Amino acid sequence: xxxxxxxxxxxxARRTGLSKGTVDRVLHNxxxxxxxxxxxxxxxxxxxxxxxxxxxxxxxxGGKRLIAVLIPAHENGSFWELAASGIDxxxxxxxxxxxxxxxxEYDQYDIDxxxxxxxxxxxxxxxxxxxxxxxxxxxxxxxxxxxxRGIPYCFIDSKPDTNGYLAYFxxxxxxxxxxxxxxxxxxxxxxxxLIIRVRRDRFSQSDPTVNRRAGFLDYMMENYPECRxxxxxxxxxxxxxxxxxxxxxxxxxxxxxxxxxxxxxxHLAVPYLQAHPDPQRRVVGFDNLKANMDALxxxxxxxxxxxxxxxxxxxxxxxxxxxxxxxxxxxxxxxxMHMDILTSYNVEDY
Amino acid sequence: xxxxxxxxxxxxARRTGLSKGTVDRVLHNxxxxxxxxxxxxxxxxxxxxxxxxxxxxxxxxGGKRLIAVLIPAHENGSFWELAASGIDxxxxxxxxxxxxxxxxEYDQYDIDxxxxxxxxxxxxxxxxxxxxxxxxxxxxxxxxxxxxRGIPYCFIDSKPDTNGYLAYFxxxxxxxxxxxxxxxxxxxxxxxxLIIRVRRDRFSQSDPTVNRRAGFLDYMMENYPECRxxxxxxxxxxxxxxxxxxxxxxxxxxxxxxxxxxxxxxHLAVPYLQAHPDPQRRVVGFDNLKANMDALxxxxxxxxxxxxxxxxxxxxxxxxxxxxxxxxxxxxxxxxMHMDILTSYNVEDY
DNA sequence: ATGAAAGCGCTAACAA
DNA sequence: TTGTTAGCGCTTTCAT
Numbered sequence: 032x033x034x035x036x037x038x039x040x041x042x043x044a045r046r047t048g049l050s051k052g053t054v055d056r057v058l059h060n061x062x063x064x065x066x067x068x069x070x071x072x073x074x075x076x077x078x079x080x081x082x083x084x085x086x087x088x089x090x091x092x093g094g095k096r097l098i099a100v101l102i103p104a105h106e107n108g109s110f111w112e113l114a115a116s117g118i119d120x121x122x123x124x125x126x127x128x129x130x131x132x133x134x135x136e137y138d139q140y141d142i143d144x145x146x147x148x149x150x151x152x153x154x155x156x157x158x159x160x161x162x163x164x165x166x167x168x169x170x171x172x173x174x175x176x177x178x179x180r181g182i183p184y185c186f187i188d189s190k191p192d193t194n195g196y197l198a199y200f201x202x203x204x205x206x207x208x209x210x211x212x213x214x215x216x217x218x219x220x221x222x223x224x225l226i227i228r229v230r231r232d233r234f235s236q237s238d239p240t241v242n243r244r245a246g247f248l249d250y251m252m253e254n255y256p257e258c259r260x261x262x263x264x265x266x267x268x269x270x271x272x273x274x275x276x277x278x279x280x281x282x283x284x285x286x287x288x289x290x291x292x293x294x295x296x297x298h299l300a301v302p303y304l305q306a307h308p309d310p311q312r313r314v315v316g317f318d319n320l321k322a323n324m325d326a327l328x329x330x331x332x333x334x335x336x337x338x339x340x341x342x343x344x345x346x347x348x349x350x351x352x353x354x355x356x357x358x359x360x361x362x363x364x365x366x367x368m369h370m371d372i373l374t375s376y377n378v379e380d381y
Numbered sequence: 382x383x384x385x386x387x388x389x390x391x392x393x394a395r396r397t398g399l400s401k402g403t404v405d406r407v408l409h410n411x412x413x414x415x416x417x418x419x420x421x422x423x424x425x426x427x428x429x430x431x432x433x434x435x436x437x438x439x440x441x442x443g444g445k446r447l448i449a450v451l452i453p454a455h456e457n458g459s460f461w462e463l464a465a466s467g468i469d470x471x472x473x474x475x476x477x478x479x480x481x482x483x484x485x486e487y488d489q490y491d492i493d494x495x496x497x498x499x500x501x502x503x504x505x506x507x508x509x510x511x512x513x514x515x516x517x518x519x520x521x522x523x524x525x526x527x528x529x530r531g532i533p534y535c536f537i538d539s540k541p542d543t544n545g546y547l548a549y550f551x552x553x554x555x556x557x558x559x560x561x562x563x564x565x566x567x568x569x570x571x572x573x574x575l576i577i578r579v580r581r582d583r584f585s586q587s588d589p590t591v592n593r594r595a596g597f598l599d600y601m602m603e604n605y606p607e608c609r610x611x612x613x614x615x616x617x618x619x620x621x622x623x624x625x626x627x628x629x630x631x632x633x634x635x636x637x638x639x640x641x642x643x644x645x646x647x648h649l650a651v652p653y654l655q656a657h658p659d660p661q662r663r664v665v666g667f668d669n670l671k672a673n674m675d676a677l678x679x680x681x682x683x684x685x686x687x688x689x690x691x692x693x694x695x696x697x698x699x700x701x702x703x704x705x706x707x708x709x710x711x712x713x714x715x716x717x718m719h720m721d722i723l724t725s726y727n728v729e730d731y
Numbered sequence: 732a733t734g735a736a737a738g739c740g741c742t743a744a745c746a747a
Numbered sequence: 748t749t750g751t752t753a754g755c756g757c758t759t760t761c762a763t
Binding site: 084085086087089090127128129203206209210213214217353357359367368369370371372373374376377379380381 | 434435436437439440474477478479553556559560563564567703707709717718719720721722723724726727729730731
C-alpha cells in the first residue's frame with residue numbers, strides 16, 4: 032500500500048536541473064515559471080511519482096486554517112443544540128492537525144440575522160464552511176459568494192437543489208416518513224392516526240418536514256388506505272394551549288391510539304400524554320433531544336427516529352478539513368445517514 | 382478555544398535555562414534527566430501551556446508507525462468480514478498522519494493458528510494492536526507480552542475481564558438480548574418462541590452469545606413468563622440438515638410464529654423460512670451480514686440488530702493511532718456501541 | 732524567470 | 748546528565 036515514499040521536491044529539482052523554488056512554484060501554480068520548466072517539472076513529477084509530504088508542508092506554512100459552522104442558534108434542548116455538540120467532537124480531532132473551528136449562530140426565524148451573521152462569517156475568512164440551508168434565497172447568494180472566493184462548503188440536515196457543495200450529510204426525509212409509519216403501525220392495520228403539528232409550520236415557506244409527511248402518508252395510503260388521519264395544530268410557545276388542544280381532541284376521539292409528530296418536538300405533547308395514559312397508545316417522534324429520550328425512558332413515547340445531527344456536523348467538518356488541508360475530495364457528495372430506531376431498550380448507549 | 386498557540390519547546394527551554402534536547406527528553410520520558418530538570422520542565426510546560434506541534438514531530442521522526450489488527454479470518458459474508466471492512470476506512474484517515482495498518486488473520490477454530498499469527502504480528506513490531514479475544518488463555522498471554530513491550534492494545538467485539546487494555550468497543554451483550562426480545566414480541570404477549578442455535582456453540586468454551594441469550598430469557602421471564610421457549614440446533618455446514626431440522630420442528634409446532642437466533646447466522650434459516658412462509662411469523666436476528674440484510678429486504682427476517690463491527694475496528698484503530706502518535710488517551714476505556722435496529726425501511730442507508 | 736537560503740518545531744545522534 | 752547540531756521536506760522571502 033505504501034510506496035517507496037522517498038521522492039522529495041529536491042529529487043525532482045535535481046532531475047530537472049532546476050531549484051526547489053521553481054519546483055514549488057509549479058506545484059502551486061503560482062506562475063512566474065517558463066512553459067519549458069513547467070513542463071519539465073510536471074514530467075519529472077509523473078515519472079518519479081512524487082507525492083508531497085503533508086507534514087513538511089503544514090510545518091512550513093505554519094498558522095492555522097479555519098472552518099466555520101453556520102447553523103441556527105440552539106435554544107436549550109433543541110435540535111440544533113444536538114448539532115452544535117458535534118462541533119466539539121470534531122474540534123478535538125481537527126485541532127491536532129492545525130484547524131480551528133468557529134461557530135456562528137443566527138436566529139432561524141429572522142432572515143436579517145442570517146444575513147448579518149453570514150457576513151461576519153465571511154470576514155473570518157474561513158477555509159471551509161458547514162451550513163444548514165434555512166432561507167433558500169439567502170443560502171443561494173451565500174453559496175455563490177463562497178464559490179467566488181473559492182471557499183468549499185458542506186450542507187447538513189437538508190440541502191437545496193444546487194450543486195456546488197463539497198458534500199451533504201443528512202437523513203433521507205421522505206424515507207424517514209415511511210419508516211416512521213411502519214414503526215407507528217407496527218406493520219398492523221390501524222384505524223386512525225393523530226398527527227400533531229406545530230402551527231407555525233403550516234405557513235412556513237420551507238417546512239423541512241413536508242417530505243417526511245409525504246413519505247408517511249404514502250405508506251399509509253399504500254398499506255392501510257382505510258385509516259383515518261387527523262391533524263391537530265399546537266403552538267410551541269403555549270403549553271397550556273397544547274394541553275387544551277390535545278384534551279379537546281381526545282375527548283371527542285377516545286378511540287385514537289396512534290400519535291405521531293414529524294419534527295423534533297414530540298416532547299411538547301408529552302405532558303398531556305403522560306397525564307392521560309392509554310395502555311393501547313403508541314407514539315412515534317423524531318430526534319434524540321434530551322426531553323424526547325426521557326419520554327422514551329418513561330414509556331410515554333414508543334419510538335424515536337434519530338439521525339445523529341452531531342455526527343452530521345462532525346462528518347461535514349472532517350470532510351472540509353481533509354479537503355482544506357490535504358486537498359482530499361470525499362468519495363461522494365451525498366451522504367444519507369442511517370435512520371436510527373430508538374426504543375427504551377437501546378436508548379442508553381446512544 | 383484556541384490558545385495563543387506559539388509556545389515551542391524552545392520557549393520552555395529558555396524559560397527553564399535548559400536546552401531543547403533536555404526538554405525533548407522529559408517530553409518523551411526517555412530518562413537521562415535529573416529530577417530537578419524534570420520538575421522544572423514539567424512546571425514550565427504547565428505554566429506556558431505548551432502543546433507539541435504534531436507536524437514538526439512527525440516530520441522529524443520520519444518513517445511510519447504500524448498498527449496491527451488481529452482478528453479471525455473472514456470467510457465470505459461472515460461477521461469478521463464486516464469487521465475487516467472497517468480497516469480500510471481507518472486506513473484512509475490514519476495513513477495521512479503516517480501510520481500504516483497491517484491485518485493479521487487466524488483461524489478462529491484453531492488455537493495453534495492463533496499462536497502462530499500472534500507471533501508474526503509481534504515480529505512486525507507494531508505501535509498498537511487491535512484484537513478480538515477468541516481464546517481466553519492465549520489472549521491473556523498475548524496481552525501480557527504486549528504490556529511487557531509497552532505496546533498498547535484495544536479490544537473489539539467482546540473483552541476479557543482484564544484491565545490493561547487501552548479501550549474496548551463492542552455491543553452490550555446482555556442488553557442486546559433484552560432489546561432482541563422486545564423487538565421479537567413487539568411488546569405483546571407471545572405464546573411460544575423458537576430459538577435456533579448452532580450446534581457447535583453448545584459445547585464451545587466461550588459462546589459469545591450466552592449473555593445475549595440470558596438477556597433475552599430474562600426479558601421473557603419478566604414480561605411473558607407463560608411463553609414456551611423451544612430450541613432447535615443446526616449445523617452451519619449442513620444446509621440440508623438445517624432444512625430438515627426446521628421442517629421437523631414446524632411440522633409438530635405449526636403454532637410457533639416467533640423465531641430468533643442470537644448469533645450472526647440467521648441467514649442459515651432463511652432458505653427454509655422463505656420456502657415455508659407464514660404471514661404471522663416474526664423473525665429477529667443479529668448483525669448486518671449481506672445475506673441477513675437481503676433477508677430483511679425480502680421480508681423473511683423482520684428485524685436485525687446491528688452493532689457496526691466495521692465502526693468498532695475503525696474506532697479502535699483511531700484510538701490507537703491517537704495514542705501512539707499524539708499520546709492522547711481516550712476519554713474512557715469502555716465504549717458500548719449503540720445497538721442499531723434494522724428493518725426493511727431503514728436498511729438501505731446502513 | 733530562477734536560485735539561494737533562512738526558517739517552521741521537533742528529533743536524534745553526538746559531544747561534552 | 749546536558750547541550751549542540753544537523754537534518755526532516757517544504758514555503759517563502761530576497762536577490763539575481
